[in-house]
Amino acid sequence: MTVLVISNQKGGVGKTTTAISLGAAFVAQGQRVLVVDLDPQANATSGLGVSKELPNAIYGVLLNERPLGDSIVPTAMEGLDLVPSGPDMAGAEVQLVPIMAREYRLRQALRDTHGYDTVLVDCPPSLGLLTVNALAAGDAVLIPVQCEYYALEGLAQLLSTIEAVRERLNDHLVLLAIVLTMEDRRNRLSLQVIDEVQRHFPDLVARSRIPRTVRLAEAPSHGLPISIYDPKSPATQAYNDLARELSQRLKARAPLAVRGAIA
Ligand SMILES: Nc1ncnc2c1ncn2[C@@H]1O[C@H](COP(=O)(O)OP(=O)(O)O)[C@@H](O)[C@H]1O
Ligand SMILES: [Mg+2]
Numbered sequence: 001m002t003v004l005v006i007s008n009q010k011g012g013v014g015k016t017t018t019a020i021s022l023g024a025a026f027v028a029q030g031q032r033v034l035v036v037d038l039d040p041q042a043n044a045t046s047g048l049g050v051s052k053e054l055p056n057a058i059y060g061v062l063l064n065e066r067p068l069g070d071s072i073v074p075t076a077m078e079g080l081d082l083v084p085s086g087p088d089m090a091g092a093e094v095q096l097v098p099i100m101a102r103e104y105r106l107r108q109a110l111r112d113t114h115g116y117d118t119v120l121v122d123c124p125p126s127l128g129l130l131t132v133n134a135l136a137a138g139d140a141v142l143i144p145v146q147c148e149y150y151a152l153e154g155l156a157q158l159l160s161t162i163e164a165v166r167e168r169l170n171d172h173l174v175l176l177a178i179v180l181t182m183e184d185r186r187n188r189l190s191l192q193v194i195d196e197v198q199r200h201f202p203d204l205v206a207r208s209r210i211p212r213t214v215r216l217a218e219a220p221s222h223g224l225p226i227s228i229y230d231p232k233s234p235a236t237q238a239y240n241d242l243a244r245e246l247s248q249r250l251k252a253r254a255p256l257a258v259r260g261a262i263a
Contacts, residue, residue: 002250003110003119004176005138007162010154011125014144014181016043017216019122021235022142024225025243027079031117034072036106037085038134039124040092045084048075049223057086061109062133063095068109076224081116089130096129103129103169107137127161135165140176140250147183147190147209151197174253178205179242182212206249208241 006015006022016039023033037044042052050073060066061083071083096102110119121134135141141162145151159175166173178201184190198205210216211234219229227236 001110001113001116001119002140003121003138004246005121005123005134005141006144007123007131007134007141007158008143008145008154009125009127009131009158010146013146014179014210015125016047016122017220018142018144018179018181018210018239019044019120020047020220021210021216021226021239022243022246023080023118023120024077024227025236025239026118026120026247027077028227028240029243029247032079032081032115034081034083034113034116034119035075036083036119036121036134038089038106038121038130039085040087040089041124042085042087042089043220044122045082045086047220047223048080048082048225050075050082050084052084052086054084054086057084057089059086059088059092062092062105062130063099065105065109068113077228080225093126093128093130096133103132103136106133107170110137127158131161132165132169135162135173136169138170138173140174140253142176142246143178144181145178145197146181147187147193147212149189149193151193152200175204176249176253177246180205180209183209184212206242206245208238208245210238210242211235 006019019035023035026033045052056071061068061071072081075082123131123134213235215230215233216235219226
């Protein structure tokens with residue numbers, strides 16, 4: 001089971017869209033996938049057609065040590081399951097502070113979770129304890145970056161948080177890729193941003209980029225992943241390509257992680 005954390009403390013860069021769409025793309029490739037919604041805004045939850053008001057949300061798993069299995073709900077797509085978030089998560093960041101081993105609550109909860117090939121963790125737009133829980137539980141991190149001005153803003157801080165978690169909490173964590181989202185090929189600025197991010201992080205930027213398309217913005221209001229809402233959308237193709245590319249990257253990185261564990 002690979003735990004892939006989708007993180008960027010900037011809001012609106014495509015984290016949730018990527019969690020849902022990439023999850024569906026992995027399922028299309030034959031995997032069983034669990035999306036864990038760690039964001040109090042619960043956009044992945046509603047975007048997958050699940051109520052934000054379920055009693056057994058991720059909050060009870062993190063704060064009351066309820067088994068994560070009790071919180072798993074199915075979605076409209078067979079093979080794609082969800083651990084929902086909800087409004088009580090808004091207080092979780094603060095309530096976690098005095099708790100013993102507070103950084104490892106998600107990791108512990110996932111230890112008893114079986115039957116999934118990939119777990120995708122959708123992080124909130126902050127670098128607080130919820131995101132640290134995700135990074136401490138993760139095998140790899142995927143960073144969505146929007147093709148807009150200021151794309152690189154905040155990335156240094158995110159990278160140093162990832163490095164700190166690797167040093168202190170989870171030496172197994174690898175930075176898998178940056179995925180460029182909301183690409184607009186007719187827009188010069190979009191092209192400039194792609195160029196700039198690729199120059200800064202030549203090895204890290206995924207070849208597959210996600211185009212800007214209104215279909216991706218519409219899909220959540222139908223509670224469906226893009227691959228079901230609009231199978232022919234270029235975004236469906238882009239997320240399928242990304243899923244394949246990330247699988248290859250994960251395979252290539254595996255020996256590294258093993259070496260790290262031995263050293
Ligand atoms: N490739 C895209 N094309 C068009 N709209 C997008 C795309 N990706 C995301 N969006 C829209 O942009 C907004 C922010 O995306 P979201 O995935 O919620 O970001 P985050 O989780 O990082 O805050 C949402 O309204 C979403 O529907
Ligand atoms: Mg989000």
